[in-house]
Amino acid sequence: MAKYQKYAEYKDSGVEWLGEIPSHWEFFSLKRAVNKCTNGFWGAEPNGDNDLCVLRVADFNRNNFEINLDKLTYRSILSKEAENRLLKKGDLLIEKSGGGEKTLVGCVVQFNEDFPAITSNFVAKMTPSMSMNSRYITYAFSHLYAGRVNFSAIKQTTGIQNLDSEAYLMEKFCFPSKNEQTQIANFLDHETAKIDTLIAKQQKLIELLKEKRQAVISHAVTKGLNPNVKMKASGVEWLGDVPEHWATTKLKYIAEQIVDAEHKTAPYFDDGQYLVCRTTNVRDGELRFEGSKYTNHQSYMAWTQRAIPYAGDILFTREAPAGEACVYDGKTPLCLGQRMVLFKLDKEIILPEFLLYSIYSGLADNFIKQLSQGSTVTHFNMADIQNIPLFELPIAEQEEIVLYIISKLNKFKKLVDNANTAIQLMQERRTALISAAVTGKIDVRHWKNPNKNNNQEKMEHST
Structure with a gap:
């Protein structure tokens, strides 16, 4: 923030987390900044007569503090129920119930639309x-939310956070004149938009790298690495030609065992030492432990009667989502939860890593899409899983392909990590800029929008 000037004089706000504020700014409770806080209403199923848009927490855009318009919800709301609740441009929406493990309830966004x-x-x-x-x-509320000032007004009940809005609005904050508020808001709109553009470019880069990653995997496990190898028709339209010396096979012919983990009884979770591997634990070729559930030795023995997972086995998700997989390293003792499948392979025929990359190449998804006339894959039947098309090729060639893919993926990962780091830094700068502006740590009264001429600024100031 070194390029911005400070105000000439400051005074102590008396609040530790706020510190000093410009001497001419006022200091009072948030309650004085808003007329009142009116609770919403859910209404009934839409009937075509009294249907009205009902904005939910899911509609909050937490990046630009506005409303997402892509998936609006309509409910049947009677006139008397809507009368005091109708939104006007400039109204603020505050989340009163919700939140989660990593987010607090109490986010505030602005309604700036023309529809009722x-x-x-x-x-x-x-x-x-x-x-x-x-x-x-x-912007002021976004600063308070980022600083967790709303935390003391949150009440936790059975996993759901409820915000005591009356208590929250009793918090004090600093306020300049309305003209100065408008100048600060215009400054932040302009500067955060620039940051958001840079973030969007990095996000686009990440998407392109993911597409490139997918293309590298798909080409390597369906075409091989030798550009001069003789090809033959695969017999599958969406697959095209494949190396002539590769044999087409199916999963059931190269897997020693394919185990469906559907249990007659629901898994029993406790503080035991055995991981219950659920579909949420398998993502992007890795076994992940966020939100993991564990069970005891008795349950582990009951759920592994059909097969105990060992290093080199493949963990595969049937749904929620379908088609995720990873190679189990054997380090964490586990049993399979619902909608999980275990592949035990004949490693003299296929390497676990080669099968993993074959799954992520699109072979499994495209096969199921073909069976379901191209619809989105949401569920794999066991019969379909057994018939997933694969290729049988020399182990030495599989090893070469696996090493090539790993080398390429490591490079892509480094680029993606760099892009994510850049995004994080820009988001931190965005938050810091908002904080500095709304608390008077920087003086933007003389800032001019480079995209507007003087006449436009005078007209805005007069209104």
């Missing part, structure tokens, strides 16, 4: 007072 709408019962509307700039208050 109300909030759901988990969201309340707040109308800014006449002396307040709506966008400035939105």
